[in-house]
Amino acid sequence: MQLDTAPELPQALGPQALLLPRFAAADADELVAAVRRLSAVSPFRHLVTPGGFAMSVGLTNCGALGWTTDRRGYRYAGIDPETGQPWPAMPTVFLRLAQTAARAAGYDRFEPDACLVNRYLPGARLSLHQDRNERDFTQPIVSVSLGMRATFLFGGLQRAVKPAKIPLQHGDVLVWGGSDRLRYHGIMPLKDEPHPTLGGQRINLTLRKAG
Numbered sequence: 023m024q025l026d027t028a029p030e031l032p033q034a035l036g037p038q039a040l041l042l043p044r045f046a047a048a049d050a051d052e053l054v055a056a057v058r059r060l061s062a063v064s065p066f067r068h069l070v071t072p073g074g075f076a077m078s079v080g081l082t083n084c085g086a087l088g089w090t091t092d093r094r095g096y097r098y099a100g101i102d103p104e105t106g107q108p109w110p111a112m113p114t115v116f117l118r119l120a121q122t123a124a125r126a127a128g129y130d131r132f133e134p135d136a137c138l139v140n141r142y143l144p145g146a147r148l149s150l151h152q153d154r155n156e157r158d159f160t161q162p163i164v165s166v167s168l169g170m171r172a173t174f175l176f177g178g179l180q181r182a183v184k185p186a187k188i189p190l191q192h193g194d195v196l197v198w199g200g201s202d203r204l205r206y207h208g209i210m211p212l213k214d215e216p217h218p219t220l221g222g223q224r225i226n227l228t229l230r231k232a233g
């Protein structure tokens with residue numbers, strides 16, 4: 023086995039936040055192919071936040087519900103506002119991976135209905151935020167990193183808590199829920215260090231039960 027793709031032991035980032043290093047590495051090619059297909063239907067776009075700034079991260083969705091934002095605020099919607107059509111269906115490989123990862127972290131009944139797909143090019147970042155547009159905070163979030171490395175900022179329940187810096191690489195999966203579910207988090211500006219297979223980009227999948 024290549025050192026680069028060897029799974030490592032799970033790492034607790036909090037009482038109910040778990041990093042599963044390389045958990046998705048074996049599925050990566052299939053995941054990326056599915057991202058290509060769904061983003062051909064619902065393209066990546068740079069949304070404008072209620073504050074009036076265009077996000078540096080390109081975003082699309084798949085599944086019954088998709089996360090979106092505009093000047094009026096953040097929300098989930100069943101229709102892609104850009105195409106006027108439902109979001110592409112959740113690929114089976116996404117669902118299977120999310121449920122296997124959730125189970126490995128102790129969540130036996132995770133039924134995601136939304137997957138946010140984020141694309142980072144060098145310099146893109148995601149400022150500290152909480153994920154709080156979902157209905158049921160007892161449901162975990164499963165997050166998959168593909169492509170270029172990134173530094174994940176993992177803060178506390180208040181914005182003022184200084185975040186820990188967690189390196190994420192291709193194939194890493196984060197599962198978090200429970201008392202960690204509303205922790206502030208973000209991504210530092212991406213360095214320009216192309217990945218051997220994905221080149222100069224990072225793709226992040228975050229799967230949630232939104233509705």
Ligand code: MD6
Pocket residue numbers: 140148153163164165196207208209226228
């Ligand atoms: C990212 N992730 O990794 C952005 N949110 O590109 C998130 O915002 C995120 O990784 C909730 C749970 C896990 C995450």
Ligand code: FE
Pocket residue numbers: 151152153207
């Ligand atoms: Fe988030």
